[in-house]
Amino acid sequence: MNNSSQSARDALALLAADRRRFLRMALGTGAAAFGLPLAGPALAGRAAEVSRVEAGRHEGFTRYVFAISNPVDFDTLLLDNPARAVIDIHSTRLKDVSLPSTPDSPVVKGLRVGVRNGHDLRLVFDLKKRARPQIIILPPTGGGSHRLVVDLPHGGGADTVIAERPDVPRQESTLQSGSGAFRDLVVAIDPGHGGKDPGAIGRRGTREKDIVLNIGLQLRDLIAATPGLTPVMTRDDDRFIPLRQRTEIARRHEADLFISVHADAFRLASAKGASVYCLSQNGASSEAARWLAAKENSADFVGGASLSGHDEDVASVLLDLAQTKTLESSLDFADRVLQRIGNIAKLHKHDVQQAGFAVLKSPDIPSILVESAFISNPQEEQRLRSSSYQRQIAQSILEGVNSYYTAHAPQGTRYAML
């Protein structure tokens, strides 16, 4: 016992001060963030009723809250000339509800409602300018209804991309609200490959590194426009970044989540569909996954850096413990993203996959890797090239982030105050 606790202290002493969150977790004092029960998959399908609608203007966004009998699925659509945001809420109807008067808002002109496909509720926000609604569904508190919350960002300052000012400490991005200061959740976005490492290449010559950068930039903009979230990019241009540096960038910015974006390839052109990966604890969960993991990890050798695992050697036991907790969070988050992507794309596998990707190895940051589609499949290569598919993937990831933080809002964040 003495030996093991001594070596644990030695291992901890070797961890740098900027890993204090990891230290807290390894020492068991950060358990609150991990002690939350995992929520199940979002419910969907049952007929729902909206019993109340409220609207108000807030700092940076205009909010509509719909009290709703149960969780729902929805689709969003942005229209121009004139600018409108349309939200179709599946299998839902209004129950003797009067709509609130429109708040004094720089973005919302008014709200109209209608019936779509006989059973869906259609909300049409008439807008003064283009704005992408951010939607989350909150569970009941104290026996009340679920709430579907639609935030329409006012734009301007909210669109500032923090990743271009990488040395700004988190405090400067803290938002103010009536009930005090709260911190933004930092979402690290990692477009795979880059520079001398093109990633997979499609038959038409499409390079994975270009596609995933576009998806990453779209995701960055969506996250920057979402109150309570701040994006950080591991790369925002065509440059090579070794795998270890990617997780280090995330750690330096105290990222709360890490999302690596890739496009898949396989020797059979028929392979198709999107997948979402988490780190495996016991090696790859399937032959295909193992093959893929080896391919992604080899990027470090392309850049000339070795896969030195010195840190892990020293602290491997502690890292394993921490990773088990983090992996639970990663799996939950990954499942939410997978469901959202499943709404807009074919899935390669209907369960979250697990493999030994190096970029997913942060012990304290829930991390996922999204394979957007198969660039080796000619039809999917075509789709990956379209900015609308790229945007849909980015939007799906954002909705997964919203869903995850709605269920697991860390204290002191905006999500915890909703």
Ligand SMILES: [Zn+2]
């Ligand atoms: Zn890749």
